[in-house]
Amino acid sequence: xxxxxxxxxxxxxxxxxxxxxxxxxxxxxxxxxxxxxxxxxxxxxxxxxxxxxxxxxxxxxxxxxxxxxxxxxxxxxxxxxxxxxxxxxxxxxxxxxxxxxxxxxxxxxxxxxxxxxxxxxxxxxxxxxxxxxxxxxxxxxxxxxxxxxxxxxxxxxxxxxxxxxxxxxxxxxxxxxxxxxxxxxxxxxxxxxxxxxxxxxxxxxxxxxxxxxxxxxxxxxxxxxxxxxxxxxxxxxxxxxxxxxxxxxxxxxxxxxxxxxxxxxxxxxxxxxxxxxxxxxxxxxxxxxxxxxxxxxxxxxxxxxxxxxxxxxxxxxxxxxxxxxxxxxxxxxxxxxxxxxxxxxxxxxxxxxxxxxxxxxxxxxxxxxxxxxxxxxxxxxxxxxxxxxxxxxxxxxxxxxxxxxxxxxxxxxxxxxxxxxxxxxxxxxxxxxxxxxxxxxxxxxxxxxxxxxxxxxxxxxxxxxxxxxxxxxxxxxxxxxxxxxxxxxxxxxxxxxxxxxxxxxxxxxxxxxxxxxxxxxxxxxxxxxxx
Amino acid sequence: xxxxxxxxxxxxxxxxxxxxxxxxxxxxxxxxxxxxxxxxxxxxxxxxxxxxxxxxxxxxxxxxxxxxxxxxxxxxxxxxxxxxxxxxxxxxxxxxxxxxxxxxxxxxxxxxxxxxxxxxxxxxxxxxxxxxxxxxxxxxxxxxxxxxxxxxxxxxxxxxxxxxxxxxxxxxxxxxxxxxxxxxxxxxxxxxxxxxxxxxxxxxxxxxxxxxxxxxxxxxxxxxxxxxxxxxxxxxxxxxxxxxxxxxxxxxxxxxxxxxxxxxxxxxxxxxxxxxxxxxxxxxxxxxxxxxxxxxxxxxxxxxxxxxxxxxxxxxxxxxxxxxxxxxxxxxxxxxxxxxxxxxxxxxxxxxxxxxxxxxxxxxxxxxxxxxxxxxxxxxxxxxxxxxxxxxxxxxxxxxxxxxxxxxxxxxxxxxxxxxxxxxxxxxxxxxxxxxxxxxxx
Numbered sequence: 001x002x003x004x005x006x007x008x009x010x011x012x013x014x015x016x017x018x019x020x021x022x023x024x025x026x027x028x029x030x031x032x033x034x035x036x037x038x039x040x041x042x043x044x045x046x047x048x049x050x051x052x053x054x055x056x057x058x059x060x061x062x063x064x065x066x067x068x069x070x071x072x073x074x075x076x077x078x079x080x081x082x083x084x085x086x087x088x089x090x091x092x093x094x095x096x097x098x099x100x101x102x103x104x105x106x107x108x109x110x111x112x113x114x115x116x117x118x119x120x121x122x123x124x125x126x127x128x129x130x131x132x133x134x135x136x137x138x139x140x141x142x143x144x145x146x147x148x149x150x151x152x153x154x155x156x157x158x159x160x161x162x163x164x165x166x167x168x169x170x171x172x173x174x175x176x177x178x179x180x181x182x183x184x185x186x187x188x189x190x191x192x193x194x195x196x197x198x199x200x201x202x203x204x205x206x207x208x209x210x211x212x213x214x215x216x217x218x219x220x221x222x223x224x225x226x227x228x229x230x231x232x233x234x235x236x237x238x239x240x241x242x243x244x245x246x247x248x249x250x251x252x253x254x255x256x257x258x259x260x261x262x263x264x265x266x267x268x269x270x271x272x273x274x275x276x277x278x279x280x281x282x283x284x285x286x287x288x289x290x291x292x293x294x295x296x297x298x299x300x301x302x303x304x305x306x307x308x309x310x311x312x313x314x315x316x317x318x319x320x321x322x323x324x325x326x327x328x329x330x331x332x333x334x335x336x337x338x339x340x341x342x343x344x345x346x347x348x349x350x351x352x353x354x355x356x357x358x359x360x361x362x363x364x365x366x367x368x369x370x371x372x373x374x375x376x377x378x379x380x381x382x383x384x385x386x387x388x389x390x391x392x393x394x395x396x397x398x399x400x401x402x403x404x405x406x407x408x409x410x411x412x413x414x415x416x417x418x419x420x421x422x423x424x425x426x427x428x429x430x431x432x433x434x435x436x437x438x439x440x441x442x443x444x445x446x447x448x449x450x451x452x453x454x455x456x457x458x459x460x461x462x463x464x465x466x467x468x469x470x471x472x473x474x475x476x477x478x479x480x481x482x483x484x485x486x487x488x489x490x491x492x493x494x495x496x497x498x499x500x501x502x503x504x505x506x507x508x509x510x511x512x513x514x515x516x517x518x519x520x521x522x523x524x525x526x527x528x529x530x531x
Numbered sequence: 532x533x534x535x536x537x538x539x540x541x542x543x544x545x546x547x548x549x550x551x552x553x554x555x556x557x558x559x560x561x562x563x564x565x566x567x568x569x570x571x572x573x574x575x576x577x578x579x580x581x582x583x584x585x586x587x588x589x590x591x592x593x594x595x596x597x598x599x600x601x602x603x604x605x606x607x608x609x610x611x612x613x614x615x616x617x618x619x620x621x622x623x624x625x626x627x628x629x630x631x632x633x634x635x636x637x638x639x640x641x642x643x644x645x646x647x648x649x650x651x652x653x654x655x656x657x658x659x660x661x662x663x664x665x666x667x668x669x670x671x672x673x674x675x676x677x678x679x680x681x682x683x684x685x686x687x688x689x690x691x692x693x694x695x696x697x698x699x700x701x702x703x704x705x706x707x708x709x710x711x712x713x714x715x716x717x718x719x720x721x722x723x724x725x726x727x728x729x730x731x732x733x734x735x736x737x738x739x740x741x742x743x744x745x746x747x748x749x750x751x752x753x754x755x756x757x758x759x760x761x762x763x764x765x766x767x768x769x770x771x772x773x774x775x776x777x778x779x780x781x782x783x784x785x786x787x788x789x790x791x792x793x794x795x796x797x798x799x800x801x802x803x804x805x806x807x808x809x810x811x812x813x814x815x816x817x818x819x820x821x822x823x824x825x826x827x828x829x830x831x832x833x834x835x836x837x838x839x840x841x842x843x844x845x846x847x848x849x850x851x852x853x854x855x856x857x858x859x860x861x862x863x864x865x866x867x868x869x870x871x872x873x874x875x876x877x878x879x880x881x882x883x884x885x886x887x888x889x890x891x892x893x894x895x896x897x898x899x900x901x902x903x904x905x906x907x908x909x910x911x912x913x914x915x916x917x918x919x920x921x922x923x924x925x926x927x928x929x930x931x932x933x934x935x936x937x938x939x940x941x942x943x944x945x946x947x948x949x950x951x952x953x954x955x956x957x958x959x960x961x962x963x964x965x966x967x968x969x970x971x972x973x
Contacts (some may be wrong), residue, residue, distance in 0.1 A: 027589070028589075030590065032592070032615060032619075033610060033613070033615065033616070033618040034592055034601050034610065034613070034615060034619045034620075035590050035591065035592040035597070035619065036618075037592075037600055037601050037602050037609065037610050038590070038591045038592030038594075038598065038600050039597065039600070040554075040600045040603070041553065041554035041600065043552075043553040043554070044553040044554075044555070051609075055590075055591075057589070084554070102591070102757065122882055126566075127560065127563070127577060127578040128577070128578070130567060130577065131566060131567070131568050131577025131578065132577075134567055134569075134576075134577070135573055135576055149555040149556060149557045149563070149787065150557065150560060150563050150566045150578050151555065151557060151559060151560065151563070153557035158618055204892075209884035247625050265820075286848045286849050287848060288849045289846075290842070290845055290846055290847065291846075291847060291848055291849055292847060301849075352893040357564075357565070357566075358566070358567065359566055360564070361555070361563065361564055361634045364553065364555050364557065364634040364635065365634040365635055367551035367552070367553055367635040368551065368635050368636065368848075371547045371548075371550035372550055372551070372553070373553065405684050425547070425550070426550045426596025427546055427547050427550050431574075526744075
């Protein structure tokens with residue numbers, strides 16, 4: 001097969017390995033074959049991964065900087081990972097796998113109650129953050145991802161612009177960020193927002209001038225390595241519950257939620273999380289061979305074909321009751337106007353307690369259906385989500401996958417996060433090719449409709465998307481070359497270098513991205529100035 | 532099993548179970564499903580790292596989450612077996628904490644043990660100490676991992692041996708037979724006090740646990756077959772060793788492909804049954820502050836097996852999973868039923884208990900091959916035990932008892948060297964085997 005890669009990367013040599021050990025210490029750098037395999041993953045957020053050649057576990061930003069300088073000098077790719085699967089999929093996408101930077105040792109967290117900001121390093125896990133807040137700051141909550149496993153990291157979710165327990169009110173998780181500490185691929189370090197100023201707190205996101213945060217958020221670790229993030233924490237009122245309403249079709253769960261979402265500075269702000277799905281979302285959490293598949297069983301269990309959950313937080317029982325009564329009124333009004341039925345579901349107290357539990361493992365058991373699953377996530381305008389989900393479900397069935405669908409509100413129903421869960425048997429021959437074909441077909445269709453993939457995978461979403469927006473891609477490549485002249489960071493992500501991931505025509509034209517050997521030989525900002 | 536040849540479960544047989552792993556890493560944490568669980572102290576609250584090997588080594592490959600992906604690479608022919616790979620796979624106590632956490636019900640310990648076996652069966656020599664186990668256990672003059680003569684196995688027993696008219700046989704196990712004979716004496720005494728007509732068999736052989744755990748399945752099959760043959764005429768076989776009990780109860784049916792021809796019960800369970808039925812009342816008091824350590828083999832592994840046995844028969848997991856979980860939890864309650872029945876005993880539970888219990892550090896061949904890891908793990912558990920304010924650390928497993936005592940010994944030595952008081956991390960704890968206490972009280 002013809003090699004379409006333009007840029008050739010070098011392997012991790014014995015000499016480089018020795019230098020990695022010198023930077024991180026003997027215990028924290030390895031090229032052990034079994035240990036390298038132990039970091040692999042194919043599922044949940046991505047399927048394409050290659051084996052890294054070395055694993056490092058840096059202790060601090062200085063070590064991160066030194067590793068990047070070394071990698072730059074030797075033109076070796078580096079893939080940073082916080083929790084691995086927390087906000088996304090962080091494994092090398094193309095050969096050679098290079099250096100995998102496991103950031104979990106960097107796990108410090110500080111809390112500034114006065115300015116209502118928490119500062120987390122990449123290794124702070126949601127479960128740990130939740131525990132610490134519960135014990136020390138019970139009136140506050142860390143904005144952790146909901147449904148992601150407790151080992152998912154706060155920073156990983158934030159920098160990937162993910163979904164959190166308050167995304168329905170505050171928007172994608174990246175909107176909570178107040179400042180970043182970044183190590184560039186050249187080894188340089190800097191902070192964004194007011195945090196850039198020595199001794200200043202991260203109280204003003206936009207800081208001294210044009211704010212570069214957006215280049216790093218959603219870059220999938222390809223523009224720079226974020227070693228600290230200042231993130232808004234949220235008030236934590238303790239009058240809470242979950243209510244759920246069924247529906248006859250996707251419209252029946254989306255339209256009433258839109259009506260509720262419009263009540264900003266009102267009941268919509270109490271309704272922190274709005275998420276729903278279809279019957280298959282419940283069914284495919286169990287083994288295919290050990291669960292009824294007929295609708296009647298689920299009806300009997302009180303599970304409608306379509307349903308939406310509302311998690312409500314309030315400062316008093318009166319406020320909680322008021323919000324619930326208004327939601328109910330809106331549903332009744334919708335039922336009349338749409339001539340449909342949206343029955344309120346009777347949730348057992350244990351079901352409510354289970355849904356209020358944070359973080360939880362609710363998104364994990366989809367491997368039970370067969371032996372593997374993949375989340376493919378799209379952002380669409382809220383009222384367009386029924387069309388998106390209808391098309392997606394039909395296509396899933398056409399490809400032989402159960403039409404498992406989850407949807408949630410972002411920012412008061414301005415956007416929908418639409419997420420089909422592709423349940424499959426990862427031991428089946430040719431299954432990855434089948435998923436890829438399904439993904440490609442839906443991606444082409446959705447992009448035409450103006451819908452965006454939340455975290456584009458390097459081989460399908462990114463090339464298809466950027467092929468439609470060549471000027472945007474050219475701009476992205478320009479920024480990337482400024483920040484990462486040798487393209488060492490997580491290559492393949494965002495379809496850079498283009499030819500490493502696709503045979504589609506390069507939006508930049510025929511010219512190959514030039515590699516310029518520019519790199520710093522040391523960190524330019526001393527550590528003490530950052531603390 | 533066909534024609535006398537046993538078709539053992541292989542790593543290949545577990546391929547689809549292993550393939551359920553999405554690398555979520557929930558398995559690294561005790562209480563991964565209850566991250567807001569409240570403990571008594573700030574240190575012991577919420578979800579906590581609970582994998583002894585992962586905590587000790589730090590690298591992903593030592594956690595179950597990493598090992599599942601090493602196993603997958605092996606299954607897919609992406610990695611060649613090596614001694615290095617075996618060392619990573621063997622540095623696990625097979626405590627099963629990970630298995631409790633997995634939302635995809637992956638049989639994590641079976642995969643680890645099958646991975647070890649697959650590496651060895653591909654031609655890699657067992658690790659040094661594990662190989663010695665095998666040599667001694669397969670030696671017909673020994674049939675135990677302690678290098679002791681086979682004919683001395685039941686020397687401790689003064690009752691009628693090999694009494695085939697008895698309905699119950701006591702499987703003593705190698706450790707109680709050769710190293711902790713008071714445990715065998717106490718158990719026999721309890722059985723007598725309970726009025727159980729029992730015997731011990733002079734031709735009992737090692738249950739095979741040390742060699743099964745470490746991947747030496749051929750040798751395991753040999754001793755399993757011998758034991759199954761020798762005990763097959765009894766109605767019931769009872770145990771005092773958590774490891775032997777788990778091996779008979781869970782592994783023999785799985786590895787032989789046949790249900791056991793007799794009932795099995797741990798002696799603590801026998802006592803618990805009688806207390807629950809109202810047939811036994813403990814009168815003598817034990818006025819001490821006690822904390823209980825759940826042995827992984829007899830508590831967690833058996834509990835998980837009970838749950839999975841129910842689910843294996845179910846065609847509706849959504850309806851039956853709660854009942855299965857309840858049955859598991861009932862099993863976890865058994866030692867607590869016994870302890871609560873002891874007058875004046877003050878039970879102070881540790882934070883990590885039952886399915887989320889933290890291992891003593893001795894299991895899975897770790898104590899022999901990786902003594903530093905075993906000791907470090909014991910110390911972590913002792914610290915947790917000490918945090919309850921208890922004076923007694925009670926358990927019912929000869930390996931837990933040994934490893935905890937080694938941990939306390941190390942703490943005392945450290946106290947002597949440094950002059951520091953290490954009572955807050957467990958140096959003053961006294962380890963008591965529950966069967967010893969029950970023998971005193973009954």
